[in-house]
Amino acid sequence: MSRPPQTTEPHGTDPAASGFQQRIVALVGETRRVDIRKHETLPTERVLVELLPQVLEKLHAGTALARDVLERFDGASDDAVGIDEPMRPEQTGEFYLGVDGLVFDGANHSRVADLAFIASTELWQKLRRVEALHEGMERWDVVGELGSGLRRVIKTFTALEHVLAEEEGLEPELGFESQLETSLEVRRQYTRLRRSIAGDGTPESEQALVARLRGIGTRIAMLIGREVYTELRIGDRIEIRKLQARILAWLRDPQVAVGHRLLQDLVGFGDLLAQVSRRQELVEHDHAALREALEASTGTLMPADQLIALQRLDGLDPELDALIATEERRAPRWRPVLERLLGQLGVGPGGASW
CATH class of the missing domain: 1.20.120 (Four Helix Bundle (Hemerythrin (Met), subunit A))
Structure with a gap:
């Protein structure tokens, strides 16, 4: 899913950018309105009849739109097809984190083309898998594949719209949410x-x-x-x-x-x-938050900003949750809990293990 490094300079305001943005906003809106929940309890045959055509439509539209954006910003849309190595299910998290990495890489001025390339490649691969679904499959396997297709459309195009607006001086209209x-x-x-x-x-x-x-x-x-x-x-x-x-x-x-x-x-x-706290992105987030909180706990009271930051760790550990719930301010009550959790994450008080 890689493409040759690009040396694109910032585009400024491309006259086509606004039109692409509106097409992206429309596609994401339509995709979000597809309600997969009601299909989770239906027989496979009905899922294929009622849900499959909607997902195929969004994947076709997404692939075409991504290739149009890529052709405009990179001129290499032909490179976006013919990649024959579909991403395995266990790599899904890597895909989402990879998209996040591009979104937040402000120094990379080819982000629009890079994200369009990823979108065209991944949606094309997903389209092939969705087209292979059939009545002999288990309902949840079908629902899972179709739901994954919808999420790919939403993830890639909310990311693309965010970066397109940022690079081209437009007002973003979609909310981008990191993994x-x-x-x-x-x-x-x-x-x-x-x-x-x-x-x-x-x-x-x-x-x-x-x-x-x-x-x-x-x-x-x-x-x-x-x-x-x-x-x-x-x-x-x-x-x-x-x-x-x-x-x-x-x-x-x-x-x-x-x-x-x-x-x-x-x-x-x-x-x-x-x-759920074992997810890679949560482990990294929790480690950083715990480390920062421990470094701030050397005084008598925990700083107010740390107490606010620690609320994002709610659900990680019962003892920590209790401190968060009671809004405990005394730093000595926090330190042993923070040290224990850092140790459980494979990170002792002296420093990170990765």
């Missing part, structure tokens, strides 16, 4: 769900059990309704949907023993959700 910000929001939502599951301990009565499971069901419904839901891993979404269905079934016939087993399964799932 770090997306992962932080996923962690926030998972933390809320985990706290809803944990509640205030084991329910002591049937009434308390009903209230707990109903509350968890409500929290799950709220998560599914949030924009970040489609950014969750397919495996997590599958389990969330299964648990939601079990909760709804149990509420229609609330048997106490069955309810407690269901709650135990939810607790186990909540523990798995905590592993």
Whole structure:
């Protein structure tokens, strides 16, 4: 997915830039309006009939638009096709982080062409995979591939619009969100769900059990309704949907023993959700934030700006979460927790291990 280094100088204001921006804004808006959630519970045949044509349309439009932008800003659109090595699923995070890296590389004045090249290449590869979907596949495999196609369109073109506006002196119209910000929001939502599951301990009565499971069901419904839901891993979404269905079934016939087993399964799932903090971008972010906070904790009180920054770590660790929740100011209460967490990340108080 690489292209030869370019020596492009800043373009200034290209007369075609505004037109490209409006095409990008329109495509991203249309793509965001495709609601994949309602297809997660449908049979594969209906998903292919109802959702597949919409995704194919967006991928075709995105590939054509990316090639137009590339031809205008680089004159090398022919190089954007014919790349035959599709990105493997485990490389998806690398793709998103690579896009982020280009967006924030202000010294690179060929960012528009570079992002257009990436978009044309990746969307073309994704188009080939989507065209290969068929009725014999599992529903979630189909939904996952189609959802991935929609996310690629949104990610690449929000990034491209951001850079195009910056390079060409235009007012950005789309909100670009880095992979770090997306992962932080996923962690926030998972933390809320985990706290809803944990509640205030084991329910002591049937009434308390009903209230707990109903509350968890409500929290799950709220998560599914949030924009970040489609950014969750397919495996997590599958389990969330299964648990939601079990909760709804149990509420229609609330048997106490069955309810407690269901709650135990939810607790186990909540523990798995905590592993979101192992994402590469979160590990790097958390390490930097912990290091900065530890260096600032040498006095009697934690600086106010550090307390605000530490709120972004909510959900990383129960002891840290408690300090954040109580707005603890005393630095000596923070230091051992910060040192322990740095050690768990493979980073001791003396310095980073990478």
